[in-house]
Each structure stands twice: as structure tokens, then as C-alpha cells.
Amino acid sequence: MSEKLLMKGNEVIAEAAIRAGCKHYFGYPITPQTEIAHYMAKKMPEINGTFVQAESEVAAINMVYGAAAAGARVLTSSSSPGISLKQEGISYIAGAELPAVIVNIVRCGPGLGGILPAQCDYFQAVKGGGHGDYKMVVLAPSSVQELYELTVKAFNISDRYRILTMIMGDGMLGQMMEAVEFKDEEEIYHDDKKWATTGTKMQRESNDITSIYIQPEVLERHNMKLQAKYRQIEQEEVLVETYNCENADIIVTAYGTIARIIKNVIKSAEKEGIKVGLIRPISLWPFPAAAFLQYAGTPKAFLSVELSAGQMVEDVRLAVNGKCPVHFYGRMGGMVPSQKEILNKIREILK
Template structure:
């Protein structure tokens, strides 16, 4: 049994990063992720780490680019408007194939929007919010424990593939307190980084970290290599929770905070004799399309519930490719869907499906 502690989701993410060997944090203040910065400002000096409050999100992500270039495990955290500012850097990080971890504690938009929970940044995260053909690994925890575990894993994935990994939560996850059990044997793997810019010591040719390839033949080859890497990640790093789906009347697709609400709906619905299944993508990219395909013909219909106008629902439809009906229910603006609303929607869909 590992050590246990009552923590906020934001604090669990920060603690996980430190336990994963991250010693460099660059951030800029924004609600509702502030606890991560505060935690890092206090803890980094204790572990000989570096905390910098950058002048902007743009500077912070470029400090991440620099520290990753030098071979370090590095973290930046922000919330939606700040993540928009980081998109330039994320595209460069993808192009230069640097490992880094980014946390987005999503708030409601567009624009300055509001600080309450939302899932409106799904497209930006999984379809590539910056320019060019690139992908980030996007992990969506649904509990404080999972926030801790996925953050550790995000660092390992980043180093294994030289890619940016994003933890995507929301204010609910960031602010709520739950018991976290730290693992005894921390997953603090050390990856060799012979490509890093650490100085040649006059013993080797120089290392160059770059995303620019002026020659189109070379640049296409670089892009093909990136795509091959993304394919490999899709094969190896897809994460999903499938719950109660084997003989479900209806399967709900939901991630993060919303998936927890759906689990309660499942219990209530059972009392009415309605069997509700849940497919919870844990990795939003790579998207667990095979899980949807496996259960495509089981239920009368699928329902995607999100705190958005309908973003992940597109990937659910693409995965099912017309094999079953896909309905959608969403709330926006920081409004959280109530269990009763979701159950009403389920009853309505099943009524019409009969």
C-alpha cells in the first residue's frame, strides 16, 4: 500500500509531476488551475527544481520547449484561454519532436468565457489547435487518483515517443478533494536522450533541435515519420474504460467529470430496468475507436454526453461509421448536466427506438 493523502485534483497533478521526476515548471497565472502553480512554487525548491512564473503563456510554453530540448522532464499548466496562447509552442514542440507535459484545466468559452467546468476544448486538444499535421496524446482523468496516475503516465509517454502529452481536466476535477494513494514504486523511468542539446563536449557532432525543413522532400519525409509515430502511439497507448456494456439497452459515451455523473445515472436507471452502459475514453487521442466498434451492435442506440455543443460525439460517430444511432446531450457555459437530465434523455431515446 502506498502513502495516502487527501488532495485537490490540481495538487495531485503537481505532486504526480514531481514524483515522476519533473524538476522544471513554467506557468502563468489563470483560474481554475492556480493550485498547481502554487504547489510547484512551494515544492520545487525542496527538490532542487525550477519554478518560473513566466511573462505570458507564450513564454511559458517556449521555456518548456527549451527545457525539453535540454533533455529535462518539464511541465506547464494552464486553462483554456492560456492553452490557446500555447498553441504556437505546441506545434513547434510537435515539429521538433520534444517530450513535454501540458495540463489544461478547461473552463468555459469562447473568449474569456467563464471559469466554471466545460469540455469545449476537445477539438483544440485532439484535432491539433496549432498549425500543421500533428497530434498530442490527450488523457482525461475522471478522479483525483486517476489525475495522479495519468500525469505520471503522461511523462512516460512523452519521453517514450518524443511527443507532447496533455492532461485535460476541468475545474471540478481540479478543485475537488479525494484521497490519493501514491504508488510505492514510482514510475520514475529514466529515458536516454542522446538527441538533447546538452553540449557536445567536443566528443560528438552537434545536436540540432528544429522544426524547420526548407527542402520539401525532407519536410514531407519528416511528416511521414511523424505520422508513422502517431500510428504506433494509436496502437499502443489507447486507454478506455468500458463499463456495463455487454447487454446494454443504451451505451453512453462520456469522459472526465461527465463520466462520473453517468455512472450514477447507471445505478438509477437500473432501478427502472434500463440497462445503461458506459464507454469512457481515457485517452481522447488516441481515441478508443475499437471499443465503440466492439459494442456497435449491442445497444439500441448510443448517447454522447458532454459539457460542450458536441465535440467528442463526432469521433463516436466516426468510430461507429453508421452502424448505430448516435444521440447527443450537452450543456455549456459552465453548466454541469444533472443526472435527471441525462436519464430523461435516455428514456426519450429508448422510447423512440422501440
């Protein structure tokens, strides 16, 4: 049996986190994700959990560090400028190999920007917005149902690899309401977390969690260990949807809510005899480079459609590796491209 409810995207993230075993939330309100905090403020006391509205985003991310170090499943959420403030703590969490989940419901930028849909935080998320050679897993849902499923998955990935995992959406996805089918019971990855700082009870040596290693040889070994873990994740945790790509005249790539628009563009193009394929990265990191390489010899061109000035398109070009032209179409400032705009761009490329 399962339960189907009509819910707002942000609230679904919070509910999914609870179902995944999260009992600790630390955050600071900022639109367009504040409903996550509202939901957690209501629900955490009901399950004997912890909700703290911190004094700042900086404080919130360091509270996440503390809870994760104690072995708890922990969530924080924010939106673009707030995520920027968390970057130092994110780097510390990555360096200390702590599992946690962070949500970024992206708003327009740069600067304070606006609360309308945007995807302009791609570089920050997948290239490492903080300092150091670190990575975090970045998942990009395209529906409210996926917000639920990928939030649960994010907690499991974080615990399996002791890594920070980000759910990255936009204002449309966070605010829209759709029917969500919840499972009666979630598949939860269980880790004994013997590394956690839970107190020794005088029965074992103390656990030390840190990201500071003074001796360069030791720090290099630690970094090499992290890099080996990242290579493992690149092999095991890639998520991608490919659609209509065989014999495609052009393959469009998009993630999040924009990919939904592309599926309607595909239908319109078919009426004109144009076969359009779609590659939708679901994991932005690890990036599904193999999917692009697989189809690099198929279309006349690739087209990356984004709510940005062009960010993911750089990874598409790297993946295609010169085997096919890669074009870009983007809107910014909260403007969302119409099906007609995208179809016109496709016609232009195929002339």
C-alpha cells in the same frame, strides 16, 4: 507500502509530476488551475528544481521547448484561453519531437468565458489547435486518483515517443478534494536522450533540434516519420473503460467527471428495467474507436454526454460508422447536467 493523503486535484497533478521526475515548471497564473503553479513555486526550490512564472503563456511554452530540448522532464499548465496562447509553441514542440507535459484545466468558452466546469476544448486538444499535421496524446482523468496516475503516465509516454502529452480536466476535477494513494516509488521510463542539446564536451557532433526544414522532400520525410509515430501510438497507448455494455439497451459515452455522473444514472435506470452501458474514453487521443466498434451492434443507440455543444460526439459517430444511431446531450457555460436530465434523455431515445 503506500501513502494516502487528502489533496486537491490541481495539487495532486503537481505532486505527481515531481514524483515522475519533473524538476522544471514554467507557467502563468489563470484560474481554475493556479494551484498547480502555487504548489510548484513552493516545491521546486526544495528539490533544486526550476520554477518560473513567465511574463506570458507564450513565453512559458517556449521555455518548455528549451528545457525539453536539453533533455529535462518539464511541465506547464494553464486553462483554456492560456492554452490558446500556447498553440504556436505547442506546434513547434510537436514538430521538433520534444517530450513535455501540458495541463489544461478547462474553463467555459468561447472567449474569456468562466471558471466553472467545461469540456469545450476537446476539438482544440485532439484535432490540433496549432498549425500543421501534428498530434499530441490527450489523457482525461475522472478522479483525483487518476490525476495522479495519469500525470505520471503522461511523462512516461512523452519520453517514450518524444511527444507532447496533455492532461485535460475541468474546474470540478481541479478543485475537488479526494483521498489519493501514492506509491512509494514510481515506475519511470528512462531514456538516455542522446538527441538532447546538452553540450558536446568536444566528444561528439552537435545535436540539432528544429522544426524547420526548407527542402520540401526533407520536410515531407519528417512529416511521414511523425505520422508513423502517431500510428504506433494509436496501436499501443489507447486507454478506455467499458462498463455494463454487454446486452445494453443504450450505451452512454462520457469522459472526465461527467462519466462519474453516468455511473449513478446507470443505477437509476436499472430500477426502471433499462440497461445502460458506459464507454469512457480515458485517452481522448488516441481515441478508443475499437471499443465503440466492438459494441456497435449491441444497443439501440449511443448517447454522448458532454459539457460542450457537441465535440467528442463527432469521433463517436466516426467510430460507430453508421452501424447504430448516435445521439448527443450537452450543457454549456458551466452548467452540469443532473442525473435526472440524462435519464430523461435516455427515456426519450428509447421510446
